[in-house]
Amino acid sequence: MCHLFAHQPQRDYESQTRSLRIGGHCTSIRLEMAFWDTLEEIAAKENMSVGKFLTTLYNEVLDHHGEVNNFASLLRCSCLIYRSKSMVTVPEFKATVTPILDAAE
Incomplete structure (x- = not known):
């Protein structure tokens, strides 16, 4: 199991700080690259744009909750x-093998 986690690309968990303007205020957000990649998607x-999406999300959270606590955690x-909603669960294919009977049987 640790192989799955330990061998992921280091880039995915390196963090990056990006600056943006939300509600007329300049701010910066520090996230791991895997999260920035997902937000870009x-x-x-x-x-x-990512900036427009983050501003829209921030404003929707503000409208819904009246405040935005820990925006970086909300983004993660x-x-x-x-990611969990976009994963398609495909049932494992199990072929049913029907034995071929010999005419002599």
Whole structure:
């Protein structure tokens, strides 16, 4: 099991700080590259830049909860939700083998 986690690319868990403007205020967010990659994928699916997507998400959370606590953690959890929803579960294919009977049997 540790092989799965230990052999992932180091780039995925290196962090990067990005600056953006939300609600007229400059801020910076530090996330691991795997999360930035996922946010870029989500934003592209929504035909938005990452900055526009983050601003939209921030404003929706603000409207819903009245405040935004720990936005970076919210982004990480959002990425996990997105990844879990986008995974397609395919049942394992198990072929049923029917024995061929010999005419002599």
